[in-house]
Amino acid sequence: MQVWFSEDQTADLRISVRVRQVLHQERSPYQEIMVLDTVQFGRMLVLDDVIQTTEKDEFAYHEMMAHVPLFAHPHPRRVLVIGGGDGGVLREVLRHPTVEEAHMAEIDQRVVEVSRRHLPELNNFADARARVFFTDGIRHVEEHPDAYDVIIVDSTDPVGPAVALFGSDFHRAVFRALRPGGIFVQQSESPFFNRELIRQVQASLRQVFPVAGLYWGVVPTYPGGFWTYSVGTRGTDPRRPREGAWEEARLQTRYYSPEVHRAAFALPPFVAELVEPEPAGAPAGGPPVPGSKGS
16 A cells, blocks of 8 residues: 655645655644655655655755855854754754854744654754744844844745745844844745745845845755745845855755855846846835846
8 A cells, every 4th residue: 555645835736755654743732743754755844734844855955044144144153043943954054163052943842842853863953052942933033133143034835924924024123133244044935836925025125135135946845846045134245155164164065065155146037037126116125136136
């Protein structure tokens, strides 16, 4: 007998994976949590029937979420991850020698506990520099002005409470929580299936941050496989790693490299059009990142 898990990625697109075993299933106060052992992708974390991460492709997402902002920042010492309960982004943040404190604001404690048990290779919660707050990420940002060098939002899709993480009120709170030169990154979905969301997020970031942009990567289990990351900074150019940072860190990575970092900001025309500035007469945002079509 074959057992399959299916995720409806859009109303007209479904991805199915063959399952060896259901390792964990529960309903927390916030969502349904499952860990599946799959044939194609190894262990897979699923929240409310949506694939969050897998053993096989997690590095592609987590490395691009963490290393682009941390290598671009002049000297990242204090970092916040919002969401990301599996611990993958936090793990990558902690690989940076400049990082003195890495905080995570995750609303669902059970996601962290389940991930520690069933996906231990994804996380490094035991690191002395790591501190986990089981709280609402928006509230945490609002309560910590001028506190962080880098803020990364590793959120679920923009449905339910997560919708607020993609809006201008939240982006303004993030701006206040960042120190001068600070960098903000959030996953912003697929340019094939979420075009209006990307356009809205980019417009919001341009209104709030002096510099805003978009970069991309590949994550096979996410809708379309082509994934975007929206970035806003308090002046830092996110397109280039800082001089000497890669050599100093000496990281062994599987997806990220300085060359990939720079190339990720080169957008195909159908993506670049999503970050075009507003027409003349629209509210002015910050100056665009040079070379990325107003992003």
